[in-house]
Structure formats: structure tokens, C-alpha cells
Amino acid sequence: MKTILITGASSGIGRATAEAFLADGWRVALLARRRALLADVTRGHENALALPGDVTRLDDMENAVAKVATTWGRLDAVFNNAGIFSPQGTIDEIDVNDWHQSVSVNLTGMFNTARAAFAQMRAQDPQGGRIINNGSLSAHSPREGSICYTTTKHGVTGLTKTLSLDGRPFGIAAGQIDIGNARTDLVDALNERRISDGKPLMDMMNVTEAAQSVLHMANMPASANVLFQTILATNMPYVGRG
Numbered sequence: 001m002k003t004i005l006i007t008g009a010s011s012g013i014g015r016a017t018a019e020a021f022l023a024d025g026w027r028v029a030l031l032a033r034r035r036a037l038l039a040d041v042t043r044g045h046e047n048a049l050a051l052p053g054d055v056t057r058l059d060d061m062e063n064a065v066a067k068v069a070t071t072w073g074r075l076d077a078v079f080n081n082a083g084i085f086s087p088q089g090t091i092d093e094i095d096v097n098d099w100h101q102s103v104s105v106n107l108t109g110m111f112n113t114a115r116a117a118f119a120q121m122r123a124q125d126p127q128g129g130r131i132i133n134n135g136s137l138s139a140h141s142p143r144e145g146s147i148c149y150t151t152t153k154h155g156v157t158g159l160t161k162t163l164s165l166d167g168r169p170f171g172i173a174a175g176q177i178d179i180g181n182a183r184t185d186l187v188d189a190l191n192e193r194r195i196s197d198g199k200p201l202m203d204m205m206n207v208t209e210a211a212q213s214v215l216h217m218a219n220m221p222a223s224a225n226v227l228f229q230t231i232l233a234t235n236m237p238y239v240g241r242g
Contacts, residue, residue: 003074004021004078004079005113006030006079010038014079016207020208027047027072028049030042030049031051031055033053049067049068049071051068056104057112058115069124074120074124075120078129078132079218080110083106083134084149106156107155110155117129122170122172128170129172130218130220131172131174131175132217133160133175135228136156136179137230137238139154139156139178157176160228173220175228176227176229177214177228177229177231182204182206182210183207202236205231205232
């Protein structure tokens with residue numbers, strides 16, 4: 001039975017992914033800051049482990065990975081998912097504190113998680129594992145007013161590519177999933193703003209489709225890797241000119 005650590009696992013894409021992995025027979029460690037919501041997800045699952053923690057704190061991530069290793073013997077995969085979408089605006093309208101928070105969660109949090117996981121995967125016997133980063137379509141085609149989110153997601157792409165190279169000698173594969181408009185509370189909030197601005201609703205897909213895509217990436221054999229995967233609502237204006 002394989003083990004995975006999922007960050008940002010108390011809601012949205014993280015929660016849907018945790019539920020998909022549990023249904024597929026994985027042992028799943030769920031990390032998030034909100035204890036009560038973690039308890040809701042893990043309740044009744046003997047192969048679920050709730051790990052309250054903050055990805056911006058390296059010691060939290062190292063302790064979480066150590067807990068997985070001592071509980072289940074090894075760490076086979078990580079879904080590096082935790083992230084935030086900060087208030088929107090042009091660069092001169094952005095509060096610098098929102099910028100620092102975006103970098104702290106979306107980039108430093110990803111680094112901390114990958115660092116702790118990489119060390120465990122390198123040290124365990126047999127070596128190896130898989131790190132899957134949650135990128136975004138914003139790493140390729142940003143929305144207006146999303147400079148904090150978009151900039152950090154471009155950084156995640158660089159993290160993915162470098163992890164993929166540096167992990168090769170140790171059997172550590174790295175990949176990235178770029179998800180467009182999976183229906184979560186975040187996307188619903190963006191749609192509410194569009195309604196207030198008199199704009200049409202964004203096309204959406206069921207969040208379980210994104211979760212199943214992550215599961216597919218994690219279930220690849222050690223000899224194969226999905227380096228980048230894009231999954232999006234079919235009619236999103238991601239390609240083409242408007």
C-alpha cells in the first residue's frame with residue numbers, strides 16, 4: 001500500500017484529491033491549518049492521518065514528513081497543493097503584505113514541502129518517490145489583476161523543472177498539474193465577483209476530475225512520469241484570441 005502526503009487537504013482540490021486517493025486504497029496524510037476540517041475528512045478512514053500544520057513553516061513540514069515515515073515506513077508521493085489567491089488589482093494597488101503572503105504560501109510553502117519530502121525520499125530504502133506540484137493555468141496565461149498569484153505560479157514551474165532534474169539520481173520524479181476552473185469555493189468567489197461586475201460566469205468543471213488527474217500522475221510506474229499536465233473546463237478561453 002502506497003503513502004501520500006497532501007497539503008492544503010482540508011478543502012477544495014486538496015480535499016477532493018485526498019478522498020480520491022483514499023478510495024483508491026492509498027494511505028493518505030492530510031496537512032492543513034484547520035484542524036476541524038481535517039477531522040471531517042479523515043473521520044472513518046483508518047488509512048487517513050490528519051497532520052495540522054502550516055506549509056510556510058519548514059519545521060512543520062519536516063515534522064509532518066517524519067510522522068508519515070514513522071507511521072507508515074516511507075513516503076511514496078506528495079501532492080504539493082496548498083496555495084492562496086490574494087486580493088486582485090494592478091501592481092500599484094496591491095498591498096505589499098498581500099504580496100509577501102502570496103510568496104510565503106505559494107512559493108516558500110511549496111519549497112518547504114518539496115525540501116522535506118525530497119530528503120525523506122532520498123534517504124529511504126528503496127530510494128525514490130514522486131512530487132506533484134499544483135501549478136495553475138496562470139503560469140501560462142494569467143487573469144487580469146492576478147500579479148501575486150501569477151508570479152508565484154511561474155516560480156512553481158521552475159521548482160518543478162529543477163526537482164525533476166535533481167531527483168533523477170535518487171529515483172525521485174517530479175511533475176506539475178495546471179488546473180483551470182475546477183469548481184471550489186475559490187472559483188465560486190471569483191464567479192460572484194464577475195456577477196457583481198456584470199460579466200458572464202466562468203465555465204467550470206467538477207473538482208473530482210482534477211483529483212482523478214492527480215491520482216493518475218501518482219499511479220504512474222517509476223519508469224514513467226507526467227512532467228506537466230493541463231486539465232481545464234472545456235470551454236475556458238485558455239487558447240485563442242478574444
